[in-house]
Amino acid sequence: MKIAEQQGERHVLTVTVDNEAGILARIAGMFTARGYNIDSLTVADISENHQVSRITIVTHGPPAVIDQIRAQLERLVPVHKVIDLTEMGAxxxxxxxxxxxxxxxxxxxxxxxxxxxxxxxxxxxxxxxxxxxxxxxxxxxxxxxxxxxxxxxxxxxxxxxxxxxxxxxxx
Known part of the structure; x- marks a missing residue:
C-alpha cells in the first residue's frame, strides 16, 4: 500500500493484551508487514498481578485501513480488546x-x-x-x-x- 493511500484520519487505538514476551514485536511486525505507520506507541502494565498490559497506538489512515488494523489486532493472541478512542467519542x-x-x-x-x-x-x-x-x-x-x-x-x-x-x- 502506498503512503498516499495511508494518509487519512488520525486514530488512537488502545489494545489490552496479556503481558508476555514478544507481543509488542508481533504487533509492530503486523504494522510493518502491511506498510502501516505507527505515529506513537506506549506500553504499560495495568494490572496488580502484572499479567495485563495496555498498548496505545496512534496511527493514520482512511476508515477502511483503520478497520483492517483493528480486525488484524483483534485476531492476534493474546489480545483481549481493541478500542478506537477516536471513533468512541470524547x-x-x-x-x-x-x-x-x-x-x-x-x-x-x-x-x-x-x-x-x-x-x-x-x-x-x-x-x-x-x-x-x-x-x-x-x-x-x-x-x-x-x-x-x-x-x-x-x-x-x-x-x-x-x-x-x-x-x-x-x-
Whole structure:
C-alpha cells in the first residue's frame, strides 16, 4: 500500500493484551508487514498481578485501513480488546516530554518565562541549561518545542500518547 493511500484520519487505538514476551514485536511486525505507520506507541502494565498490559497506538489512515488494523489486532493472541478512542467519542490524550534548553542571560530568562506560560516544570538546571518537564496534549508539546528551538533547544524526549475515554465507564 502506498503512503498516499495511508494518509487519512488520525486514530488512537488502545489494545489490552496479556503481558508476555514478544507481543509488542508481533504487533509492530503486523504494522510493518502491511506498510502501516505507527505515529506513537506506549506500553504499560495495568494490572496488580502484572499479567495485563495496555498498548496505545496512534496511527493514520482512511476508515477502511483503520478497520483492517483493528480486525488484524483483534485476531492476534493474546489480545483481549481493541478500542478506537477516536471513533468512541470524547477522550483525553496526554503526553510527557523532557526538553533540554541551553542559554545565558536574556535567552535563559525568556526560556523560563515561556516554560511558565506552558506550565512546564524545571526538573534539572545548570549554569548553562535547563531540563523542563511538560505534560499535555501533543499539540501543546509541539508548540513548546517550536518556541524552544529559537531559544537553544538541545534535546527532546517524549513518552508517546496515552488516552482514555471521558466519563464514568471504563474501556
Amino acid at each position: 477522550h483525553v490524550e496526554r503526553e510527557l516530554a523532557l526538553v533540554k534548553v541551553t542559554g545565558k542571560g536574556d535567552t535563559r530568562v525568556e526560556a523560563l518565562r515561556v516554560a511558565d506560560v506552558f506550565r512546564a516544570k524545571v526538573v534539572d538546571t545548570t549554569t548553562g541549561s535547563f531540563i523542563f518537564e511538560l505534560t499535555g496534549a501533543p499539540d501543546k508539546i509541539d508548540s513548546f518545542v517550536v518556541i524552544m528551538r529559537e531559544l537553544g533547544l538541545v534535546e527532546v524526549g517524549r513518552t508517546g500518547i496515552v488516552g482514555m475515554m471521558r466519563g464514568a465507564e471504563g474501556a
